[in-house]
Amino acid sequence: MTATKMLARDWRGGELGVLVMALVLAVGVVSGISAFTTRLQNALEQESHRFLAADLVVTGGRELPADWLLAAERSGLQQALTLQFPSMVYAGDDAMALASVKAVSDAYPLRGEMTYSQAPFGTVLAADTGPGRGEVWLDSRLFALLDVAVGDEVTIGEASFIAVAAARTEPDQGSSFYGYGPRVVMHYSDIPATGVVQPGSRVEYRQLYAGETAAVASFREWLDPRLQEGQRAVTVEEGQPGIGSALDRAESFLLLAGSLAVVLAGVAVALAARRFSERHHDYVAIIKSLGATSGAVNRLYGSSLLLLGAIATLLGCLVGWGIQALFFSLFAEQLPVQPGPSGIRPYAIGAVTSLTCLFCFAWPPLRRLGHASPLRVLRRDLPMENRRAFFDYVLGLLAVTLLMWWYSQDWKLTLAVLAGLGLTVGLGFCLALTLLRGGRLVGMSAGSIWRLALAGLQRRGNANALQVVIFAMAIMMLLVLLLVRTSLIDEWQAQLPEDAPNHFMINIGPENVQAIEQLLRVEDITSEPFYPMIRGRIMSVKGEELPSTDDVQEGRRQREINFTWSDTLPNENRLLAGEWWAPGSDEPLVSLEEEFAERMGLEVGDEVGFLVGSQPLEARVASIRQLQWQSMRPNFFLVFPPRLLADFPATFMTSFHLDEADKGFLNRFIRSFPTVTVIEMDVVVEQIRTIIYQVSAAINLVLVVILAAGGLVLVAGVQASVDARVHESAILRALGAQRRLILGGLLIEFATLGLFAGLLATMAAEVSVFILQTLVMEMDYSPTPWLWPVGVFSGALVIGALGVFSCLRVVSTPPVRVLREL
């Protein structure tokens, strides 16, 4: 008899369906998630490139060489030019305002888009290109400041322009701190006409490049050695370290999710194969009594399995493709960019998963069929022997480990999941066996529903222990994922809360501090404390003079920096070494930022020399601090005790939060305090939040898929024991037991299993999450007390419900039918 023939016959019997489903699911979920994450990462990366409006940006204070553009052209890269400078803008007879002008070429932006509106503060529209020649877009506020309307003329330097629209946002707004003051956007070719850009002006030239990743990388290689003093090349990873780390963690999470999908898929296949093999036990006994040898039986099932595997893999890849396509179609609106192709790798991963599942999870129980005793044709109750079960479990565990490692390429992550799994399995068997044994004593004196349920638990002690472990594994993985997701998203949100400061105010004269503080209070705007700011120059380190060069590549050089003073450790700063000084101290001390100290080669106790104005200042390093750069609060490399700097002239700075709707405040403010500079960071903060929002959405989505996969494992686990329970319940019903008794008994039985599983799962999840957060994600771990009741009770509830639901047919079909089928 050939395998195909048997498969065809079995298919009609309907028993292969379960196994095929599990395999298709395994391949589908793994390849689907993998394709989804690949494409999503791709999309997010593109999205993050919008922060630069390009893939690579070169900046410089003087005009950048034009032959770089030619070289880029030859490599097939797109290119654009921008120039940014502060300038006065005039309108009418006497209106004028200081603006931050940005001149852009036609191709700008290469990534993302600019937005404008037809009237100040009007409906936001997207634009492919900036204003044409002779035209400008003005910041909405400028219309009021200059008292002009759309269509009026404004003057920059020696050239006049028509204000055609209100400038709203540019993708790379946040990548430059030159952006003080309201924005004016003009065409790049109009620069010469204005005559305002002279050698030595404070301007920033940019060349923007975009193209294939490889082409960009090789151009970068070509470019790097040609960069001169004062020129810098930046990619998004370098430009936005905050977003970079958010993406890294998101990637870890998605890999974790995929790895868990692999494990869950393996478990589902193993369960299905077990059930398949149990159901084929009679079949094999009969054909063996008719003369089939165990070799023949093995060949039969082996070749069937291969054939099945091939079909299931193909179907699974299709399903995987469908899953990711579905996700993208569901969430197309939340994704601002088209996701790129996923390539073949996700499907290759799916195929390898399928092969591994077949060999390590499906084959062992089927191989056992070959050893089934033909005596079963005479004695139905003969159990299947399973001497190699231990070996099978080890094989399965090994397979899961390798698969997970191969998939995530991250041994720490693999270890974390494995530790949780190991704990579940080990503790699970001990706990389950002991507790289930203990149940008998209690049950004997209880009512009949309980006696029935506990007897059921007892009778299938081993099978139940296995079931508890499987349930616990599935629940554990879901809990791990839930926990990691929650803490990840919490942390991101904590970094940039809704009311995070999004505007900076600098150049506040000491005489204005009180008035501004008062104004902010009146306007009900919360701000950070006002920090004094003194500009000075670092001259010597540990008694050694620093070279006076302007080369930015040189870390140890004389340079201008801003200091502040404070009696207390500033908010959100963390002391890494040394001690903070006592309030009121007049000792010559200084506290350094971690990376600055490293760059200068300074440690606690070292001497540093400064020049403030024309006066030298010597100080000893008292402490080293870590800052939260993403926090949008005033941050300083150097902090001194107040009394030490009391005699030097200082200006003050602060940061505060302003809602989009309250932006009008800035107009009033600038009129009252014309000398103060306001830096608007709200667009940047919003952009960062958008990215984080999208990553969070993606993470939630993947969580849902894994939840579904976990749910399926639970269903498969329940199904595995349904056959036996259906038979028993049919007998009970034939004996006159009522539905309530039977369903009640089943509910108690399954809920008890679920309770144990939930307990185990919670313990293991805590261990796993601990390892994950400390080792893989580099986050702070804190235990989660709410997890315990949630894990335990949801375990009992879900499994109890699933169990009863799966066994409903017990009470809905006449018992004779059930008994005759068996």
Added chain:
Amino acid sequence: MIKCENLQKRVPMAGTELEILKGITLEIKSGESVAIIGASGSGKSTLLGLLAGLDEATAGSVAINGTDIGALDEDDRARFRGQHIGFVFQSFQLLPALTALENVMLPLELQGQNSVEEQARHYLQRVGLAARTGHYPLQLSGGEQQRVALARAFASKPAILFADEPTGNLDTTTGEHIIDLLFELNREEGTTLVLVTHDQALAERCQRRLRLDGGALVGE
């Protein structure tokens, strides 16, 4: 034909051993029909399983046509069964996923024969089920299922046919039809028949009767 000596079967049970067969010695000649009778639980099925090479004895030996089947391993015994032995069971033991015809073809295919369909059809016709070849076991009545089982048993032309309570799951009239058919086919094919039953009337139709009680032979 079948020769067994001091056949014993013990199974471990809750610390002690349960002695199911306590040393059975018997001989069955070629072409003979023998009934094994006894109360339920007396060890009839166990004895049949050992004689047919479905199980291994704790002690003693079984030889069929001079082959000591206790000395064979399970695979060799399987081949031996396929070549020489046919079965009819109380619970029919048809494969539910296969049609009547496919069920009858199965042992022939396992013997490695080609063009087995003709042969299978012939035997199905012989048991009066020519019109039901494409039906699945669940679409057949108990009597019809047992007739398919008979066709399957005889199709492979076994030297010995073992039947374990072949009428146990059937009503009296149907049971009698099956028995008539069994003996008819047995006569035509010249098969040796070993039949387990607690039905006295059925036992009477065999040439010889062996009575089991508590795992021991207590006379003919």
